[in-house]
Amino acid sequence: MAEEQNSGCSPESCSSCAHAGSCSSAKKDLKAPANPYSQVKKVIGVVSGKGGVGKSMVTASLARMMVQQGYSVGILDADITGPSIPKMYGVHGSAVGSEAGMFPCVAKDGTKIMSVNLLLEHESDPVIWRGPVIAGVVTQFWTDVMWGDLDFLFVDMPPGTGDVPLTVFQSLPVDGVVIVTSPQDLVQMIVEKAYNMAKKMNIPVLGLVENYSYLECPDCGKKISVFGESHIDEIAEKLGVEVLGKMPIDPKLAEIVEQEKFYEADNQYLKNIIDKFN
Numbered sequence: 001m002a003e004e005q006n007s008g009c010s011p012e013s014c015s016s017c018a019h020a021g022s023c024s025s026a027k028k029d030l031k032a033p034a035n036p037y038s039q040v041k042k043v044i045g046v047v048s049g050k051g052g053v054g055k056s057m058v059t060a061s062l063a064r065m066m067v068q069q070g071y072s073v074g075i076l077d078a079d080i081t082g083p084s085i086p087k088m089y090g091v092h093g094s095a096v097g098s099e100a101g102m103f104p105c106v107a108k109d110g111t112k113i114m115s116v117n118l119l120l121e122h123e124s125d126p127v128i129w130r131g132p133v134i135a136g137v138v139t140q141f142w143t144d145v146m147w148g149d150l151d152f153l154f155v156d157m158p159p160g161t162g163d164v165p166l167t168v169f170q171s172l173p174v175d176g177v178v179i180v181t182s183p184q185d186l187v188q189m190i191v192e193k194a195y196n197m198a199k200k201m202n203i204p205v206l207g208l209v210e211n212y213s214y215l216e217c218p219d220c221g222k223k224i225s226v227f228g229e230s231h232i233d234e235i236a237e238k239l240g241v242e243v244l245g246k247m248p249i250d251p252k253l254a255e256i257v258e259q260e261k262f263y264e265a266d267n268q269y270l271k272n273i274i275d276k277f278n
């Protein structure tokens with residue numbers, strides 16, 4: 001249905017319009033206010049069209065890289081039903097709050113983390129909430145958490161294009177998204193879904209990261225394409241975005257996650273991204 005619009009004005013010039021506030025053609029800003037104790041310079045979303053591609057691994061790797069560059073960094077774990085960030089960093093305490101809001105937990109390398117796992121009585125408690133409740137909690141991680149001064153806040157999104165990514169794109173001032181994928185069948189369609197969602201929401205796509213690209217034989221150095229040949233370069237070209245990195249299956253990274261010591265990780269595969277964030 002066509003929206004009523006005052007003649008002679010356009011939504012773009014609302015601020016100087018005498019009808020501002022009453023005109024239904026005005027674009028509604030659904031952004032939620034950050035907690036007054038948060039000054040976040042850049043919000044970067046990490047998304048994937050489907051689960052299990054190593055999105056949390058990429059989120060934590062990006063965060064870690066920026067910490068290594070001397071930036072102050074936070075991770076908002078928006079993967080409410082499958083949170084994995086705190087465990088990767090060996091953070092198991094309960095987040096505490098004051099009247100002004102919640103304090104994020106701080107990992108050994110200074111990364112600030114907020115995740116539903118830091119609020120549950122037992123980490124193994126399942127979160128059995130409806131979509132809108134989950135989306136509300138993610139918004140509260142922005143409005144109620146006192147992030148302090150951050151250069152970068154990375155948002156680890158749940159896979160897919162459901163309620164939570166929609167809420168994050170609408171409610172948080174996301175500066176850009178990184179799309180994570182793996183070299184498998186249907187990858188093009190899945191990447192395009194994530195890409196199209198970001199585009200529809202006017203969020204810049206910073207580029208694509210391919211995870212599980214290959215496995216390097218420890219004896220002869222040969223690269224084995226465990227999940228088949230990569231098509232990421234063709235997809236990136238078609239969409240007009242950059243390939244930011246290709247990550248192999250790296251047993252060292254898997255081990256550091258297993259040991260819950262991601263604060264010591266040194267992921268060299270995504271270094272090209274640093275310039276993208278500055």
Ligand SMILES: Nc1ncnc2c1ncn2[C@@H]1O[C@H](COP(=O)(O)OP(=O)(O)OP(=O)(O)O)[C@@H](O)[C@H]1O
Pocket residue numbers: 048050051052053054055056057058079082084158159211212247248249250251253254257258
């Ligand atoms: N490149 C890699 N090398 C070795 N292990 C990896 C790599 N990427 C991810 N993993 C491991 O694979 C498992 C799944 O990764 P991760 O939790 O990042 O997936 P995810 O995409 O966030 O999952 P989901 O989207 O389903 O929540 C983890 O144990 C992680 O440590």
